[in-house]
Amino acid sequence: MTDSRFASLPLHPDLLGALARLGYEQMTPIQAAALPPALLGRDLIARAQTGSGKTAAFALTLLTQLNPRHFGVQSLVLCPTRELADQVATEIRRLAAASDNIKVVTLCGGVPLRGQLATLEHGAHVVVGTPGRVLDHLQRQSLQLDGLRTLVLDEADRMLDMGFADDIAAVVRACPAQRQTLLFSATYPDDIAKLSARILRDPLSVEVAAAPQAGRIEQRWYQVTEKERLHTVGRLLMHLRPASTMAFCNTKAQCNDLVDVLRAQGIGALALHGDLEQRDRDQVLVRFANRSCPVLVATDVAARGLDIPSLAAVINVDTTPDAEVHVHRIGRTGRAGEDGLALNLASLEEMGRVGRIEQLSGQEAVWHPLDSLKDSGQGPLLAPMSTLHIQGGRKEKIRAGDVLGALTADLGYTREQVGKISINDWSTYVALERSIAAEATRRLAGTRIKGRSVKVRLIGDLEVSDNAGP
C-alpha cells in the first residue's frame, strides 16, 4: 500500500507543522494523486469536487513554490464566486500560518476597489480572486503578474458556466509563459478540454474514483399499474418536493405524456429527447441547470453525456431492461458527498427487470406503499428562477459582467436576485429570481448593454396549471 501520510511528501517543515495543527494526517484521495506530481512542478488537470480536499491540494503546491522573501505576486487563484474565493483564501492562510509572513489577498467583484488598491500597494504573495475583478486590476496596472509561479483555476467548469471564458483568457495572457498551472474542475465538458489545451503545458490528468456511491443513494421502490404510473410521478414530486429532479422514461412518447401530466398537476417540467432541435435542447438544459425548471424528463439516449451537477432526486419512471443503465441513471444523484434519492416505479410486468437490478447492485429492492405519498399542501412545484433571453452573445462581445452590471448597478437589483449567466455565440441566458423576472425583463429592455439597446424576452414560463394545488 502506498503511504498517504502528508509526512511522506517533500513538504517544508512549517507546512507539515500547520497540517498537524489542523489535524490533517492522511491525504484525501485527490491530494494523494495530485500532490506528488504537483510538488515536482507538473501542470495538472484535476477532476475533483467540493469536499474532496482540493483546496489544500493546490494551496500546499503554491505555498511550496513560493519564496516569501521575494515581494510580488507569485500565485494567483481564480475562483467563480466571492464566497469561494474567501474560503480558498482562508484555507491558504491556515496552511501558511506557520510560515514566514505570507500575505494572501482577495480581489473580488462587488467589493469597493479602493480598499483593494491600497492592499495591493502593500504587496501580496498570493492573490485569490474572481476573473473579472482580477482583469480589472491588471488593466489598471494595480496588479502585476510578471513574477507569477503558480496559476490555479478553481471550479473551472463553473467559471465557464458563468461566462468568464474571455476574462480568464485575458488574465492568462498577462501571466508569464514559464509557470505552473493547475486546473480543478468537477466536470469535464468540451469547453474545459479546449481551455486546458490552451493554457496548460503537458498536463497530467488526475481523477479519483468517485467515492463509493451506492450507500449514499437511498433507493425506494413503488409498485404501480400502467394506469397509475405517470400520475404517481407527480405524487412523488408533490410529497418530497426535491429542488431538482431528473425523471427517466424508456421512450420519447412517455416523456411527452409525463410532461403534460406533471404540468396539469402544477409541476414545472421540461422534456429532453432526441426530437429536439439543437437550439431547443440547449435552451432546455440551460433552464434546468440555472434552476428555472425543477424537473427534467429525459430518455437515456438524450441524457447521454450530459454533465449535470448533482440532483436532489432521480425518478425511474419506467424500469429499464438494462440493469447497468439503471445504475448509471441513479448515479446522477448523491454526488459531491450529498445524499441522493432514487425513486423507482415498477409494474408487475417489470419485476424481472427489478430482479436483474438487484443482482447487479447487490442490493435488495425496498418497497414503499403508494399511500405513504401525501401532498405536502405547499401548492405548485415551481422553480425559484426564471430565464431571461438576451439576443446577443459572445459574438457581440457581451460579457457576464456587463449583464450583471446592467441589472445591479443600473437597475438596482441585488447580486442574489441574479443567478447563473450563460453566454453562447449569439445568445445570453440569465437566471432571475422568479418574483422579479417579468419586471426586470421589461426594465432591461429599456436600457443599454455595452452601449447598445438589446432585445430581451422572458423564456415562456412553464405553463403549469393555475388551479393545481390549494
Ligand code: AMP
Ligand atoms: P475542499 O474540498 O477543499 O473544500 O475541502 C473540504 C474540507 O476538508 C475542508 O474543510 C478542509 O479543511 C478539509 N480537509 C482538506 N484536506 C484534509 C485532510 N487531508 N484531512 C482532513 N481534512 C481535510
